[in-house]
Amino acid sequence: METPTPTDTAAVEEQLGRTPRGLRAVAHRCPCGNPDVVETSPRLPDGTPFPTTYYLTCPRAASAIGTLEAGGVMKDMTARLAEDPELAAAYRAAHEDYLARRDAIGVLPGFPSAGGMPDRVKCLHVLVAHSLAAGPGVNPLGDEALAMLPEWWRKGPCVPVSQDGSGKSGEGDDAT
Template sequence: MIDERDTAAIAAQLGREPRGVRRVAYRCPCGNPAVIETAPRLPDGTPFPTLFYLTCPKLASAIGTLEGGGMMRGMQARLADDPELRASYEAAHADYLRRRDQATKEEGVEPLPEGMQSAGGMPERVKCLHALIAHELAVPGVNPFGHEALAELPEWWRNGPCVRPGGDAETTTDDRPDQEGER
């Protein structure tokens, strides 16, 4: 269960009320939520395949810089050429699906349609570092590309939290790169 203070912080980070939040999956070193675990279906029943969703706008901006710098192209090329890396990425995909299926059972909701994507392009593409890093932060050591990209990030929290105690965000949602879905 998520408490009122975390819900308020997440709403300030996103610029809107969050939906389908199950728990805080990772806290930023500043103490605020940075990754949430979401239900596989929104309250109205709409499928939402992104289990681990990044909420910290400072972290999202830093990841957007990596994406803009072309990191994903190099990862994609290596995925095609490295069987061990491909196997590790496929294992990350299986982990994501297993955890999402478990969340479906715990929430008592209808399973997502067969073949629905996991996140970040897994297991065949490298599509969204936000989703891959969120997975790695929530489940350390599982996502090879999330781990690799995370190691390249600056210390986004060093200049203070993205949300002040009053709930005001320091960066606007317009400055945030898109993720694979909207929570």
């Protein structure tokens, strides 16, 4: 994890189209150099619980994941959890990893992990973000979804950010 620089914060703001809430760290960087996953606080500044510790910020990656979700990947993965005890055990371990990482930042008693873990697949965005932040082998279904994605970074950064961290460079990006 890296402390976000002003340039990172500006990039995330451009990616999301709003000021990021509860931003703690850059959890993963896209091959283009921009943050693509951030770590958020378990509680937002106003005290609201926010159980999504790893938040995918890259709009190109998010769009590609949305295509997978629309194609029924989540339903198929959830069905496989019911049929494959080894996969279910690995996914439960991913759930425990997610909770342990979140609890290391701040405990949210009674709140589930995220993405439907440990019993179903509810959000591939969260699972991919967890895989990118934690590294390969931690979240099997996040790793699977990540392997299905195109190389979203190939066209270069999803948002242009100036070196002064303003988030504005005067250039456009037709892909976001």
